[in-house]
């Protein structure tokens with residue numbers, strides 16, 4: 001089965017936050033994405049709420065529960081106590097822990113599992129006890145995957161930012177794909193399922209899918225929102241599903 005597509009709504013929220021007005025509606029754009037066949041919605045709330053606001057989360061939870069019960073809600077973020085309580089309040093299907101500092105403009109690296117595994121293990125345990133699938137944001141470092149599995153996580157999410165940054169350089173992109181493939185294979189050998197995300201596009205997804213055909217999920221926001229401005233959200237979701245390998249216009253949930 002091709003990778004499932006989770007649409008990250010942070011960029012829609014960023015646009016909404018330019019004015020003290022409720023549009024574009026984050027929840028409604030999420031509804032359009034799910035109606036077009038996306039498998040889930042992702043948000044990455046940050047402490048300053050510059051992207052999704054904490055108040056968006058119950059609305060997205062209700063949207064999925066009421067209208068798209070087979071879809072998944074993925075909440076990403078740095079595991080402060082405040083974040084963990086936000087997650088527990090909004091009951092996502094998946095939590096992705098990301099080592100981003102509040103001052104960082106965006107996520108730009110994964111966890112160092114050998115150094116931070118002992119810190120992560122009790123957090124992973126707490127989240128799994130509440131019934132959430134846990135995924136840990138990860139650099140494409142094959143050597144670190146055994147230590148990642150030792151945290152008790154279900155999945156890792158491969159950070160694909162450096163791959164996305166090679167859009168104009170196919171030789172560098174090939175080297176990044178080598179790293180991503182090796183890390184994904186090592187994670188899988190360690191018993192982990194593998195997600196991927198950051199700066200994925202219709203153009204760069206097919207080569208990634210070819211190298212890592214067992215990817216479970218991709219979460220995509222920036223490139224997908226840029227395309228939605230050009231093609232509209234439903235057509236954009238269909239284009240990304242096709243790039244993931246889903247035949248025809250719609251995915252099967």
Ligand SMILES: CC(=O)[C@@H](O)[C@H](O)COP(=O)(O)O
Nearest residue numbers: 010044076098106107197198
């Ligand atoms: C973990 C990850 O790569 C995404 O959540 C990303 O951080 C979203 O980025 P923005 O919030 O900067 O759109």
Ligand SMILES: NCC(=O)COP(=O)(O)O
Nearest residue numbers: 008197198199219221222
């Ligand atoms: N987990 C990655 C994600 O949700 C989206 O990142 P981007 O496509 O906005 O770079």
